Amino acid sequence: MSKKEEALLQFAPMQSSVDEGFWHRFSSLKLNKLGIDDSPLPIIGFYAPCSHSQVSNHLTLLAESLPSESSDSSLVPEPSSGNRNKCSVPGILYNTNTVEGFHALDKMKLLKEEAAKIWNDIVTGKAVEDCSMLSRFLLISFADLKKWSFHYWFAFPALMLDPPAALVNLRPASQWLSAAEAESLSTACNEWRNSKSTADVPFFLVTIDPQSRATVRLLKDWDACQSDAHKILFGFYDPCHLPNNPGWPLRNFLALISAKWNLKSVQFLCYRENRGFADMGLSLVGEALITVSEGWKNTMPNAVGWELNKGRKVPRCISLAQSMDPTRLAVSAADLNLKLMRWRALPSLNLSALSSVKCLLLGAGTLGCQVARMLMAWGVRKITLVDNGKVAMSNPLRQSLYTLDDCLNGGSFKATAAVESLKRIFPAVEAEGVVMAIPMPGHPVNSQEQESVLDDCRRLSDLIDAHDSVFLLTDTRESRWLPTLLCANTNKITITAALGFDSFLVMRHGAGPFSHAHGFNAETAISSSADVHKIKDAKGKHRLGCYFCNDVVAPTDSTSNRTLDQQCTVTRPGLAPIASALAVELLVSILHHPEGIFAEGDISNNVIGTSEQPLGILPHQIRGSLAQFSQMTLVGYSSPSCTACCDTVLSEYRNKGMEFILQAINHPTYLEDLTGLTELMKSASAFSLDWDKDDDGGGGGDEDCVEI
């Protein structure tokens, strides 16, 4: 039986496995109970005999490896017992509060301390009573709770025999034992593993009597085993699967056997299972020769045991941001929502177009707040809000991004407060606020203010350039003029929403006069100064109109000479949410239409399912009335005399730039003269018709609402 090839006995290192749940529980414990306390924490590890011929078992940490968080429990984890798949093993955790602290830990000292505990347990006999002490382990870590990453390093202290043990032979148990012995041992082991009192005892003695009967016993029954004719095997749960090497727990077991019982030749059983049953083919029996000197057990032996990380003696790191960072969880939940919409109802939904479109919202009031929220609901992430106002006490009721806190101390700037609010709703939004006034025609500026107004014009122009889609959501007609012009000049998708007392208008502006339809892409509307098509675009189609195309008067000052309550926009509260929602849905429809900004204006015809587009029709204008609870779609074409988008005006702008803008701002009739509206009005008033007697009796002068 014994071939005297004395190779060195080489042990397969113990491997660690940390379940995600451990880190979750530890983070929670740290945040709620431990705080900055970095004193060592007792923990429990679990392992079981190998049960797979190709995969080793690991020393595992689970959530229950840690003490519970409840305030009345001590910081000691609840020991589990009797679970055959979870043999409990004591360990200790040193967690540092900084990564520098982690690197600075004296690893050799810590290893020595834990090894000393094992040695002490051996010498005093405690390890014989409770053998799981032989597999005591050490864990150092640094939990970065801002990035949800965990640096850690295990050590499985093993006492070194000096000189190291030699291996006489090692072979499967089924080859070492006779058939009868193997069967008896299998049965005995299965009983051992199925009995609650011994299922999780990882070290044991096996005696085989001359009648081939095997008995499995606790270590403390050593004296009872000293019967001559019996064969004795030192058995242990072996997590390792390798056919030619025993697992790590044997190291300290041999140290115990040598120190306690002075044996020189040890026959050991590496107990392994298959599908939950003892397997004598996978289990190994071997013979080790221990040649330590007499005085070896008088001093604490050296110890090794730091776990290698892919062959290197460095710590490991695990990142759990995906499953722990609340922002990431919010993002994936939002994405899931949109994906479900695409999977279940709308396969042509272009989620990447929505997440990449850059939206500029001019106005952060009733309309702006609602539009921003609706955009986020559609998965739009890049939102810029422009508003120069501050949140007033009456605002939170109708402006859904603000609360009372934003009104205090004079009120926060709307643009800033809106962005903060958006981020509180959805942290992954890329929102920016710009506090700026929009220069308006009919509101002349004196020479001191001129430079800053020109600055604002340039800033607005830059903002429009930097975005794909612009929403005009301000509360005056004249404030929409400059943005409309700039958008028409750069061919950006422009959507206007405007409110009356009980009616609303939501419309998309047509393409600019210099637009070029070739290679159009909804996400990158680039204008080129190709042929000047006056009222037709490059496709030969009539351009759809903008907000000003139907006006016969140029935008002028509509705000002065109004009383206070007339200056505030007073509308039925339901209008703003309706109009804002429609404005966003209109944008989404444009983005999904193959012709984008060049799409013709559809009219609803109340016949469901006749539109070719999956999202339905793409109207030009939607006008609604709450008085009638009705809504209609209209089409309006561009006017050659439009003060904002006709080619005359745009050419002037292209030629004279800011000088032209300043003229329009300062001279009330400049735009009308330029576009020929003055001429138009002169010829209109040349008709001598008596209109006066049709005037209404009630309320002459300006009405108390914004003209649509």
Next chain:
Amino acid sequence: MDQKESVRDITPWDGTLSSSDFFSAACAFSEKWKRFNAFVPPWLWVPSRKHHLLSSHKEEGYLSLEGMCLIKSSEEQESCRSQTWKEESSISQEEEAVDNATLVQSSCDEVNHYDFHIVYSPSYRVPVLYFRSYHSDGQPLPFGEIEKDLPDHSAKIRSESKWTFITQEEHPYLNRPWYKLHPCGTSEWMKLLFHGDTALNKNGFVIEHYLVSWFSVIGQVVGLKIPLGMLETLSC
């Protein structure tokens, strides 16, 4: 009780299960699985209480199959998985004792571990398959990695059938994100599997075979095979 039975007989079955029916179905399923599947770990019932205030309903819980190992050959390993770690924390050779007794292992195969749970969904009233995967050291696998492990026909099933897709959502008992096969279409195809035969409602036939039928479809998406023996019990 009698009245309930007769109502059940008349109304066509909608493909769903009640919570207590799920428990019965789960017991039947795990018992059959053990009988026909000697080579794979068993499905274990894990009792769990979700609502601590309500009286403990001992039939509340889920079926669990853990520790399925998928061994990846070395060529398939993602070498970028290990982070490049600064040498600040390494232990120099002089510090630790020279140890010849430790086996130095050449690159060993990476193993992907899979855990599967069958959890009842009260809102859809059907079972849902939750699963997760992790490397031997505990690091969870991202979905891109899991997809490589799924059988080829899984991608086909998922892209063709609008009823079968994988999402990541919070596990109802463990409060951590797991992957799951979305249950929105389950009742529809369960109805088809049983041919909408209302007579089957009698003597609990549906309940006993529900999970076996369900699993014969779902299992394909994640590569879990159901042995023929189990399927044959359906026809008796």
